[in-house]
Amino acid sequence: MSEPSTSTNSPPRRTFLVALPLIAFLALAALFWFRLGSGDPSKIPSALIGRPAPQTTLPPLEGLQNNGAQVPGLDPAAFKGKVSLVNVWASWCVPCHDEAPLLTELAKDKRFQLVGINYKDAVDNARRFLGRYGNPFGSVGADPNGRASIEWGVYGVPETFVVGREGTIVYKLVGPITPANLSGVLMPELEKALKAGS
Numbered sequence: 001m002s003e004p005s006t007s008t009n010s011p012p013r014r015t016f017l018v019a020l021p022l023i024a025f026l027a028l029a030a031l032f033w034f035r036l037g038s039g040d041p042s043k044i045p046s047a048l049i050g051r052p053a054p055q056t057t058l059p060p061l062e063g064l065q066n067n068g069a070q071v072p073g074l075d076p077a078a079f080k081g082k083v084s085l086v087n088v089w090a091s092w093c094v095p096c097h098d099e100a101p102l103l104t105e106l107a108k109d110k111r112f113q114l115v116g117i118n119y120k121d122a123v124d125n126a127r128r129f130l131g132r133y134g135n136p137f138g139s140v141g142a143d144p145n146g147r148a149s150i151e152w153g154v155y156g157v158p159e160t161f162v163v164g165r166e167g168t169i170v171y172k173l174v175g176p177i178t179p180a181n182l183s184g185v186l187m188p189e190l191e192k193a194l195k196a197g198s
Contacts, residue, residue, distance in 0.1 A: 047153060048169045053079050053086070053161070054151040058141025061116075062123050064130065074117060074141025074148070079167040083112040083193045086161040087137070087177075088149055090121045091129035093157045095176035100133035102177045107136035111194055116140040119149050119157050160186070164193045 060073035087103060089096040107114050116137035118126045143149050155174060162171040171189040
């Protein structure tokens with residue numbers, strides 16, 4: 001009499017055991033979706049906030065000129081005493097094309113300096129990119145192997161940093177500059193940095 005009941009209980013248990021890996025996968029996928037996928041990437045914290053900007057010197061982007069003179073590369077000493085907006089970009093980066101006109105507008109504000117870090121790019125392509133949109137940067141460091149960008153804690157391009165007068169990173173924006181985050185976040189952070197120590 002016990003044998004028939006065992007055979008009727010066995011298939012549901014076997015079905016559950018077969019479905020268990022699928023259930024576990026779906027639970028993990030949901031966890032990743034809610035923790036990573038649905039979040040705002042611009043809110044990823046940076047361990048460098050409040051720390052000095054990396055003391056990385058980068059050579060200039062070869063052949064990039066302004067009024068007949070070579071545009072300088074990245075010199076960490078240039079951060080001292082000035083508020084800086086450091087933008088990590090590349091010609092192959094689609095969102096970088098979208099934010100380029102906004103950087104050109106930002107360059108009109110002479111209260112702070114714009115510094116570019118050209119990430120893993122071909123020199124000719126980078127120059128063409130700046131020729132197409134205009135060069136908003138007072139200095140552009142070439143980072144062909146991406147090592148300097150790693151020191152800056154870059155996840156991917158574009159990323160933008162606000163560096164205060166003391167040479168300390170005070171804000172990091174992950175992703176492109178948009179009209180919304182420019183007026184809502186980036187300009188207020190720049191204004192704070194400009195008021196600090198003035």
